Amino acid sequence: MFKNRPISLLLIIALLLTLASPAMTNPNGMPLQSLRAFDQKILARVSAERAMKYVEYLSKEIGTRPAGLPNEHRAAAYIANYFEGLGYSVELHEFAVTGSNANVNVGYITFGDGTLWETGAAAGGFTVSGRVISAGNGLLEDYPAGLEPGFIALVRRGQPFANIVANAKQRGAVGVIIYNTQFGARGNYPSAFNPSVTTDIPVLGAAYIHGTRLLEQIAAGEVFVNLRTVRYTNRRSYNVIATKPATNGDPNAPIVAVTGHYDSVVGSPGANDNGSGTALVMELAAILKDLNTDKEIRFIAFGAEEIGLVGSNRYVQRLTPQEKERFIAVFNADMIATNHPNVTHLVAATPNGVQHIVTDSAKAAGARLGDSSLMPTTFGSSDHVPFHNAGIPAALFIWLGGGLVPSNYEIEMYYHTPQDTIEENMCLSRFQTALNIIGAAVFDVVRKQVPSLERSKIRMPVNDVIESTEYLEYAN
Numbered sequence: 001m002f003k004n005r006p007i008s009l010l011l012i013i014a015l016l017l018t019l020a021s022p023a024m025t026n027p028n029g030m031p032l033q034s035l036r037a038f039d040q041k042i043l044a045r046v047s048a049e050r051a052m053k054y055v056e057y058l059s060k061e062i063g064t065r066p067a068g069l070p071n072e073h074r075a076a077a078y079i080a081n082y083f084e085g086l087g088y089s090v091e092l093h094e095f096a097v098t099g100s101n102a103n104v105n106v107g108y109i110t111f112g113d114g115t116l117w118e119t120g121a122a123a124g125g126f127t128v129s130g131r132v133i134s135a136g137n138g139l140l141e142d143y144p145a146g147l148e149p150g151f152i153a154l155v156r157r158g159q160p161f162a163n164i165v166a167n168a169k170q171r172g173a174v175g176v177i178i179y180n181t182q183f184g185a186r187g188n189y190p191s192a193f194n195p196s197v198t199t200d201i202p203v204l205g206a207a208y209i210h211g212t213r214l215l216e217q218i219a220a221g222e223v224f225v226n227l228r229t230v231r232y233t234n235r236r237s238y239n240v241i242a243t244k245p246a247t248n249g250d251p252n253a254p255i256v257a258v259t260g261h262y263d264s265v266v267g268s269p270g271a272n273d274n275g276s277g278t279a280l281v282m283e284l285a286a287i288l289k290d291l292n293t294d295k296e297i298r299f300i301a302f303g304a305e306e307i308g309l310v311g312s313n314r315y316v317q318r319l320t321p322q323e324k325e326r327f328i329a330v331f332n333a334d335m336i337a338t339n340h341p342n343v344t345h346l347v348a349a350t351p352n353g354v355q356h357i358v359t360d361s362a363k364a365a366g367a368r369l370g371d372s373s374l375m376p377t378t379f380g381s382s383d384h385v386p387f388h389n390a391g392i393p394a395a396l397f398i399w400l401g402g403g404l405v406p407s408n409y410e411i412e413m414y415y416h417t418p419q420d421t422i423e424e425n426m427c428l429s430r431f432q433t434a435l436n437i438i439g440a441a442v443f444d445v446v447r448k449q450v451p452s453l454e455r456s457k458i459r460m461p462v463n464d465v466i467e468s469t470e471y472l473e474y475a476n
């Protein structure tokens with residue numbers, strides 16, 4: 001202890017000097033050091049490495065988590081247990097998926113060593129095993145001569161599905177894997193898909209990378225697999241909600257939500273989309289638990305986002321008018337840790353580009369932390385939308401590139417594919433940046449207001465507009 005004393009004295013002197021320095025006050029006279037003291041409560045605790053463990057559990061231990069399927073329910077239980085372990089009171093808000101999304105067809109490809117790939121499928125529930133044969137585009141002439149019937153045809157997407165299946169059967173196939181070649185609407189690699197065709201054999205819609213890997217394996221030797229298609233009906237899903245009442249016990253305190261969806265699309269382990277955002281919700285729940293906060297905080301992991309924001313829509317529908325009145329801010333994290341080299345900014349996006357308490361507090365937090373990567377911008381497509389539509393300030397946090405021009409947004413290539421894994425699609429330091437900025441912003445909004453620090457809520461001067469062509473070079 002004695003040994004430390006000279007260091008402590010030095011620190012105190014340095015701190016006093018810092019506080020006295022006019023350069024360390026913001027334009028409103030608020031000592032920056034005091035703002036940072038609150039931020040420090042978050043920064044000292046929040047850990048991307050720990051959060052990555054949650055992503056690991058979700059994306060590896062559980063794996064793909066399509067809405068309403070057993071893995072999604074496993075993920076809900078995992079998150080609920082975690083919240084409970086922290087001492088929160090936890091609500092599982094169950095809902096039915098209705099309409100055309102109530103049912104879904106999923107395919108499974110199993111290899112001899114137990115490796116399992118998930119794909120989309122045409123309707124039906126069939127199981128077959130056989131050797132995989134590469135059959136090009138699936139035209140009759142694409143099949144090698146002299147095939148023994150009973151094989152599985154691997155066909156690249158392009159020809160009408162009905163033709164592909166009829167030709168495969170004519171040549172003696174007992175199952176068909178059609179692999180995707182059509183890039184996603186956002187320029188991402190092709191995902192798993194559902195071939196719309198009536199069939200009495202399994203017809204799977206595999207992601208591009210699955211087709212590529214199968215072709216590689218076939219080139220190296222004989223490949224035998226088991227194919228299974230399953231039709232899941234009347235899907236049900238859950239929102240998982242942990243609530244931290246206001247420290248002052250006010251049952252009518254304003255509500256701030258920290259949210260992220262935990263489901264994935266079929267075929268994708270959803271490490272970045274959205275193990276990352278789910279892990280942020282989990283990590284901030286652990287860190288904010290012991291801090292004084294004069295707002296009620298709801299930590300919400302939404303189910304069934306990928307099939308139409310179903311969980312968040314149901315959640316907002318269920319709010320009473322009084323609750324809606326109390327909601328002041330929603331921080332929605334979705335894809336906050338990609339390693340894609342062409343993304344440039346962590347953004348706080350609102351569906352119509354309007355800025356409010358969520359974008360402002362994030363921008364100010366970024367500025368306080370000396371990080372100018374946080375930018376407000378325009379984007380929907382995630383669970384902030386139903387809140388926004390209900391008049392509640394809500395923003396999506398995501399890393400984007402492409403000059404942040406909405407028509408030119410650049411996202412990771414592995415979005416919605418089997419390659420959305422920790423190894424192939426995530427970046428620890430971007431994860432930490434997102435946790436720091438969003439964590440500091442949330443705490444700034446929810447923390448107990450100390451009267452003398454009231455002004456800390458002012459906006460820091462940050463450029464609102466960025467040149468639209470500034471980052472376009474990355475688009476090529």
Ligand code: BES
Nearest residue numbers: 273305306307308309334335381382411
């Ligand atoms: N995380 C994505 C949304 C996203 C992707 C935002 C790329 C910004 C850039 C989300 O999980 C998703 O894919 N949403 C669906 C929403 C739809 C089902 C309403 C989408 O955008 O296709």
Ligand code: ZN
Nearest residue numbers: 273274334335
């Ligand atoms: Zn998402």
